[in-house]
Amino acid sequence: MLGATRRVTELIPRSLQSLRRLHEDIEDNIHFYKSRGQHILTNPRILDAIVRKSAINPTDTVLEIGPGTGNLTLKLLEASHEVIAIEIDHRMVPILENRALKRGLRNKLKVITKDALRTEFPPFDLVVANIPYGISSPLVIKLVYGTTRFRSATLLLQKEFARRLLANPGDSEFNRLAVNVKLLADVEFVMDVSKRDFFPSPKVDSSVVIIRPKDKIPTVDLREWRAFTRTCFNNKNKTLGATFKSKRKVLELLEFSKDDVCNSFKEKIIGVLREGGFEDKRPSKLSIDELLHLLYLFNQVGVYFDHHGELRNEDDRFEDGDIDDK
Numbered sequence: 195m196l197g198a199t200r201r202v203t204e205l206i207p208r209s210l211q212s213l214r215r216l217h218e219d220i221e222d223n224i225h226f227y228k229s230r231g232q233h234i235l236t237n238p239r240i241l242d243a244i245v246r247k248s249a250i251n252p253t254d255t256v257l258e259i260g261p262g263t264g265n266l267t268l269k270l271l272e273a274s275h276e277v278i279a280i281e282i283d284h285r286m287v288p289i290l291e292n293r294a295l296k297r298g299l300r301n302k303l304k305v306i307t308k309d310a311l312r313t314e315f316p317p318f319d320l321v322v323a324n325i326p327y328g329i330s331s332p333l334v335i336k337l338v339y340g341t342t343r344f345r346s347a348t349l350l351l352q353k354e355f356a357r358r359l360l361a362n363p364g365d366s367e368f369n370r371l372a373v374n375v376k377l378l379a380d381v382e383f384v385m386d387v388s389k390r391d392f393f394p395s396p397k398v399d400s401s402v403v404i405i406r407p408k409d410k411i412p413t414v415d416l417r418e419w420r421a422f423t424r425t426c427f428n429n430k431n432k433t434l435g436a437t438f439k440s441k442r443k444v445l446e447l448l449e450f451s452k453d454d455v456c457n458s459f460k461e462k463i464i465g466v467l468r469e470g471g472f473e474d475k476r477p478s479k480l481s482i483d484e485l486l487h488l489l490y491l492f493n494q495v496g497v498y499f500d501h502h503g504e505l506r507n508e509d510d511r512f513e514d515g516d517i518d519d520k
C-alpha cells in the first residue's frame with residue numbers, strides 16, 4: 195500500500211491541465227470507491243467557478259468535506275487563509291498533502307482523517323465541498339442545525355437532491371429536508387454540472403448550490419420543530435387530518451396507550467387542525483410560517499413533540515438524544 199501511494203504521488207503534475215489523465219493514472223494504483231462517492235471533479239473551469247462563487251476572503255478558514263485527491267483543495271488553499279479538510283479515506287491523504295506541498299501551500303492545509311458525520315467541526319468561516327452524495331442529507335442538516343456560525347456553504351450535490359433543497363411549498367420536490375433547511379437558511383442555485391466533468395463519471399448529473407444561514411431565525415424549539423416536521427411529512431401527500439386523526443396513529447404517536455388519554459389527545463389534535471383550517475391541507479403545500487403556526491397552536495393546547503416525533507404532555511416535553519433526520 196505504501197509503495198502504491200509513493201508511486202501515485204510521483205505522478206502528480208504541476209498544472210491542472212491534465213487532471214483527467216492524472217486521475218486515470220491514479221486509478222491504476224488506487225481504486226476509486228463508488229460506495230464512498232469517489233467521483234473526482236476534473237473540469238478546471240467548474241473548479242474555478244465554484245471557488246469564484248464562494249467569494250472567499252484571504253483571511254477565511256474554509257472547511258472542505260471530502261477533499262479526495264485535492265483538485266478543489268488546491269484552489270481553496272490559493273484563495274484562503276487556511277483549509278480544514280475532513281477526509282474519511284486515508285489513501286487520499288498523502289496525495290492531497292503532496293500536491294499542496296508541491297505548490298508551497300502545505301502550511302495552510304489541515305487534514306482530519308475522519309468521518310465528517312462523526313466529527314465535531316472546528317470553527318470555520320465557510321464551507322466549500324464536492325460532497326459524497328450518500329451523506330448529503332445528514333451532512334446538510336449537520337451544517338445548518340450545528341452550533342458553528344458560518345457565512346455560506348457552497349456544495350456540489352446530486353442534481354435531484356439540489357432540486358429538493360431549492361423547492362418551494364407546492365413544488366413536487368418540496369419535502370421535509372427542504373422545510374427544515376429553509377427554516378434556517380436561504381438556498382441559491384449556482385449551476386448544473388455534467389456527469390462528464392467527473393472521473394470516474396457518476397450515473398447522475400450534479401448541481402452547485404450555496405446555502406446561507408439566515409441572520410434572523412424564528413423563535414422555535416429546533417429539536418421539537420424537526421420532530422414535528424417528521425410527523426407532518428410522514429406521508430407528505432396525505433392530508434394532515436389523515437396523518438394525525440386516526441386512533442391508531444394517535445396511539446402510535448402517543449407513549450401512553452390508555453383509551454382516555456388517547457381520546458383526550460385526539461380531541462385536542464382534531465380541534466387544532468379544524469379550527470386552524472389545517473385538516474384538509476397537505477404538509478408539502480404549506481409555507482414555513484403556516485407550519486410554524488400549526489406547531490404553535492398544538493403547543494397552546496399542551497400538545498408537544500419529542501425527538502421521535504411522538505406526542506408529549508407538557509411535563510415531559512424535553513428529552514435528550516439526537517433527532518434522526520432520515
Ligand SMILES: C[S@@+](CC[C@H](N)C(=O)[O-])C[C@H]1O[C@@H](n2cnc3c(N)ncnc32)[C@H](O)[C@@H]1O
Nearest residue numbers: 233234235260261262281282283309310324326
Ligand atoms: C465526490 S468526492 C470529492 C473529491 C474532491 N473534493 C473533488 O472535488 O473532486 C467525495 C470525497 O469524500 C470522501 N468521503 C466519503 N464519505 C466521507 C465521510 N463520511 N467523511 C469524510 N469524507 C468522506 C471520499 O473518500 C471522497 O474523497
